[in-house]
Amino acid sequence: MKTWIEKQKALIDFTLASLARRKIKNLGLLLVYTLIVFLLASVMLFTHALSKEAGKVLENSPEVIVQRLVAGRHDLIPPDYLERIGRIRGVQKIEGRLWGYYYDGVLKANYTFMVPQPDALMAVESGKIAIGATMARMRGLVPGNTISFRSYSGKLFSFEVSSVLPNKSELVSADLVLLSEADFRAFFDYPPDHYTDIVLSVANPLEVRNIATKLSTLLPDSRPILREEVLRTYESIFNWREGIVLVLLSGAILAFAIFAWEKASGLSAEEKREIGILKAIGWETGDVIKMKFWEGALVSLAAFLLGYIAAYLHVFRFSSLLFEPVLKGWAVLYPRFELTPEVDGFQVATLFLFTVFPYAVATIVPIWRAAITDPDAVMRG
């Protein structure tokens, strides 16, 4: 075992010395290789972290949301619906929600006006509003300021900003305006006892689908939306965006593949001569192959590590400067948020397999062909 380790050490030592001889060529390769790993890993880390983030946000969202439809469009929930749903067995809690959109001509952006749930920590008094951090930034508002909105009926309403919502919720609260129920109903001329939608809590999570079926039977004009469906939709959106970026990157990846294959497989006359010398002075075919294997492994491992670390920093320290617009989506009120570092072992393994493995193979195949030639060729110079 000790001999084997010493032998590998010696081979690695020679490989490093050998790589250092063609510094510019090998550094160029390492740079391009690292860049490719960096791009791929950035996309993977970013989309993964983003979908995890969305998942975490939605963890606290209601298990079932019920919307009423009229002619296939979302409509208000009439007063008796709450009571009718409440009779379904397995429904633990039922609440009507009030929310709507308001277009602000100043920012040319839509805000989401919403009444906080009665049990939410964020209660808002009448005449006051709590606003999202992005909106506060864009409109230059701080607690204590007053802001006026002209409602859809033409009346002007003034609100005092009581608080700005915490930064950590910015991903979901960028455009949020929280106000009291009375103010909401007055501002939007909302009919009394009507709600935008209904949220349900279910006692047994395994019963969620059954309850959704019962809801559809009981209220044929309603649409139950399950949390798991929302999660799945988010997942598909991020996967789709990841796919788009990867397609865009595929050109670069292909170019690299050709470059790497050319570099790895094309043996120069000098390299062939060196293999001949090594064999003549007592190296076995296997030794030459091992040495070349180490060359491929060292280059690709270094590129993988450098690229992955750079991608990690890019995504989690520098907010994915390069891909942000494509992967996050577009918005007037763009939230500022830091993703929680999240590394998925399976993704790392996949990336490793698709970058390191092909390169290592590409280095070995031609060497094997060169290494099995007779060593006496070197004698004839």
Add this chain to the structure above:
Amino acid sequence: MIEVSEVRKAFNQGRHNEYWALKGISLAIEAKKVTALCGPSGSGKTTLLTIIGCLARPTSGRVRLKERDISGLPERFLTGIRRSTFGFVFQQFNLIKGLSALDNVMLPAYPLGGDWRALRARAGSLLNSLGLGHRLEARVEWLSGGEQQRVAIARALVNDPEVLIADEPTANLDTALSKEFLAILETLAGQGKTVLLTSHDSLVIESSVVNRVIEMRDGQIVGVR
């Protein structure tokens, strides 16, 4: 020590350009002696050297090393014998450019997996003994022809082989450097190394260091001195 009997070697056998480089060579090489193969270009000297040094196999005939027939062994075994028994000094020196003199000398020992520090010390002392102690870290392409040859000799000796094989060792050297080489050869012979070399340089062939000269022509032995 080495016995060659009825060795024949063909290149491109069975093709229109078939060529017999050796046509039935038989000879015995004594241990701890310096033997020179001489003859004009194309006489088969180098081919015979590659067969004896386990770099190639004969088309027919036998090669025995210390009574053991090695002519039919597979490559893996031949490499092992080559590594432990023979050290080679090539006509073009065949050093690996870009590496230091020390790295080049250490190369043949890498596959053996011995202690790296000990190997480095051994390589250093070999270069020292050949007067290259001040050039250990110099890249081989920066060295003069004579220095390159001494690095090649140190490399041939690093695994402490019993037999040193040198192919036209003075072909690229001037008279002064050739004499220096012969002095090194004398030291090695004094240390009990068996030396087998090819040359058509009269300086080498007529040197007192060489114990035996085998003359070759057209793939055959035509005289022994």
